[in-house]
Amino acid sequence: MAVLAPPPEPVVAAAATGGWRRRLSGRRTRFGLLNATPVVVYLLVLFVYPIFSTLLLSLKDEDGGFTLHWYADALSGTSLDILLITLRISAETSAISLVVGFLLAYWITRLRPIWAGLVMLVVVVPHFISALVRTYGWIILLGDHGLVNETLVALHVPGAPFQLLYNELGVVIGTTSVMLPYTVLLLYAVMRGVDRGLIAAAASMGAGRLVTFFRVYLPLVAPGLVNAGILSFILCLGYYLTPALMGGPKQTMVASLIDEQVMKNNQWNGASALGVILLLLTFAGLLSLRLVKSVSEAAKNRGGA
Amino acid sequence: MKDTWIDRRSFLRGLGAVAATSALAACGTGTSRSAGGGAGTGSKTLVVRNSGGAYGDANMKAVLEPFMKETGIEIKVINPNYAQMLAQIKQGRPQFDLIDNSMIDFVKFAQEDATQQIDYDRLKSVKNADIPKNLLTPTAVGKNYWGSVIGYRTDAFGGKKPNSWADFWDTAALPGSRGLQHVDADIPELEFALLADGVPMDQLYPLDLDRAFRKLDEIKGSVKKYWDTGALPGVLLGRREVDASTVWYGRLNDLIKQGQPLAYVFQGARRQSNGWAIPRGAANVDAAYQLIDYSLRPEVQAHFSEIYPFAPVVPAAYKSIKDEVAATLLGAPQNLETGFDANVEWWVGNDEVVTKRWQEWARV
Incomplete structure (x- = not known):
């Protein structure tokens, strides 16, 4: 979630060279730099270096020369299908977790604080349990003879038992449950900040419930919706465990393909290209977040003038 | 005030040192077991790779535990897969001394020059044991049919x-x-x-x-x-x-x-058959040979087959396997007709x- 924090103000760039020296000579600054060194070294060694070597690997052919054919491979044939499936499943997941998360978060804001705290606990605590265990829990619940289907059959629901596992539905149920705490937490924080007085004011001026919701409430929580949607989309893009365990072969996602390329085909270059594409997609998501923000801010400024 | 400052600075320096050493230690986990590590006689642990699960449990019970008891050699079992093993061997410092895997994979290992030549003079159990020739390859020794x-x-x-x-x-x-x-x-x-x-x-x-x-x-x-x-x-x-x-x-x-x-x-x-191979760069080759030799004794082969239904490759093992157990082994002579x-x-x-x-x- 740190990636979503606004970037630090560009103070350093603005400072003149003299300012630089003065800043560096300050005891507090030296102290700060000393503090930062381990983290910087840590990030350089364990984060920046691996990413760059992955990038280089994805541009190397078998003889070590430069090539783009790993990217061409990744963006054609079944690899492209898998990329599109990944995007589709991620989009479905973020849409559903937004809707469910919105309803849940809205409901929690209306509860008394003690109940709100309890419900929040129920939403968040499963997240502390290993994703593997939770996924197996879903597999037990959703199987042909799992609790859900047994109940539906007992209730004589037409068409039961349904196939809820080893298909796209199963994957989306699984990934949505993983993403839900994120969306609920983000939306809850935004919704808590909404001034109830504005809703009351809208009502006092004759707006109906629907109008109040769409013209007053929704614009106020929109930034939270955008944040939550893009965050769950990004997290889902690289998700491995749930799709691998709850999906069938047609729900292969990019992370599984990377795993297969490395573990089965011993093909590190192709896997690197896929990894870089995944990273670029993540950046694209973050960029769109910034764009939406600046556009809405521009609109706000125009409205204020 | 000054004192606290110095204290804090030395504390931070210490902290930095701790961070650096732990980072180095993290990078160095691979080297600690390298062949030339010099630990030599001191290192008694044999690291065996297998596929784990029910097979791994049976293997521990029937072969590895009795071997530890007899020789005093400690065994650790890990379960990396083919690509992980190959990557480690290519790095020159595999975390394992002996690989338990399918014979098909060992052909691939040999093509990658990742496994050592087997010195059959060091395997007493193989001599005159009538193990089928195709299971005694230059770099791998067969041990079971599955x-x-x-x-x-x-x-x-x-x-x-x-x-x-x-x-x-x-x-x-x-x-x-x-x-x-x-x-x-x-x-x-x-x-x-x-x-x-x-x-x-x-x-x-x-x-x-x-x-x-x-x-x-x-x-x-x-x-x-x-x-x-x-x-x-x-x-x-x-x-x-x-x-x-x-x-x-x-x-x-x-x-x-x-x-x-x-x-x-x-x-x-x-x-299919599975067997043993020793990776290049293995730290404990002597113990690896000892375990291979041990696992091919007729009585050990028989004991394993009674615990887990993999057939022995040493024909003499059938002397001590009960007929009703032999009937449940895919590779047993009476079942050969049913499969390929x-x-x-x-x-x-x-x-x-x-x-x-x-x-x-x-x-x-």
Whole structure:
């Protein structure tokens, strides 16, 4: 979630060279730099270096020369299908977790604080349990003879038992449950900040419930919706465990393909290209977040003038 | 005030040092076991790689624990897969001294020059033991026969049961979901498709890929899950997610003992062999040889087969295996007619092509 924090103000760039020296000579600054060194070294060694070597690997052919054919491979044939499936499943997941998360978060804001705290606990605590265990829990619940289907059959629901596992539905149920705490937490924080007085004011001026919701409430929580949607989309893009365990072969996602390329085909270059594409997609998501923000801010400024 | 400042600074310096050492230690975990580490005689631990699961448990009980007791050598077992092992060996410092794996994979290891030449003079148990010649390769020593078979729920088909791959494929006569092995787990199961299509068992190789994949298309709609770990068929069958599945023979035994209505079909079994190889850069080669030698003693081979239904490669082992146990071993002489041996040469030559085609087939 740190990636979503606004970037630090560009103070350093603005400072003149003299300012630089003065800043560096300050005891507090030296102290700060000393503090930062381990983290910087840590990030350089364990984060920046691996990413760059992955990038280089994805541009190397078998003889070590430069090539783009790993990217061409990744963006054609079944690899492209898998990329599109990944995007589709991620989009479905973020849409559903937004809707469910919105309803849940809205409901929690209306509860008394003690109940709100309890419900929040129920939403968040499963997240502390290993994703593997939770996924197996879903597999037990959703199987042909799992609790859900047994109940539906007992209730004589037409068409039961349904196939809820080893298909796209199963994957989306699984990934949505993983993403839900994120969306609920983000939306809850935004919704808590909404001034109830504005809703009351809208009502006092004759707006109906629907109008109040769409013209007053929704614009106020929109930034939270955008944040939550893009965050769950990004997290889902690289998700491995749930799709691998709850999906069938047609729900292969990019992370599984990377795993297969490395573990089965011993093909590190192709896997690197896929990894870089995944990273670029993540950046694209973050960029769109910034764009939406600046556009809405521009609109706000125009409205204020 | 000044004192606290100094204290804090030295504290921070100390902290930095701690961080640096732990970072170095983290980078250095690989080197700590390297062959030239000089620890030499001091290091008594033998690290064995196997595939874990029910097989790993049985192996620990029947072979590794008695070996530890007899020799005093400590054994640690880890379960990296093929690519991880290869990457470690190529780095020059594998975390394991001895690999327990399928013989097909050892051919691939040898092609990558990742395993050491076996010095057969150091293996007393091999001399005059009549182990089949094809299991004593320059870089690997065979130790057991295993295989893939049909596993099914006895309560699934209304009293009927599958007797062959043709029955397994016949989802009209035996309706229900199927499970097949994923290519991530082992070589694909093309032979079963060909047998179901009527190819005689002794004329399978070279495999007719187009015909096999055409036959696989027929059953694709009934395949609910392609299992990628040896334990999964048992889970799928046990939870009634599938009614019949391919399975590595032996993996259902615990469930059957617990009373689950599961059974195997031997007809059309694909037999493979597994064995030992020593990776280049292994830290404890002496102990590795000792364990190989130990595992090929007739009585150890027999003991393992009684705990886990993998057949021995040392014929003398059958002297101490009870007949009713021998009847449950795929590789036992009386069962050889029911199955066929996977053709190692063919698979080594075609694995890459078939794997790629399978991956594309499964996703469309």
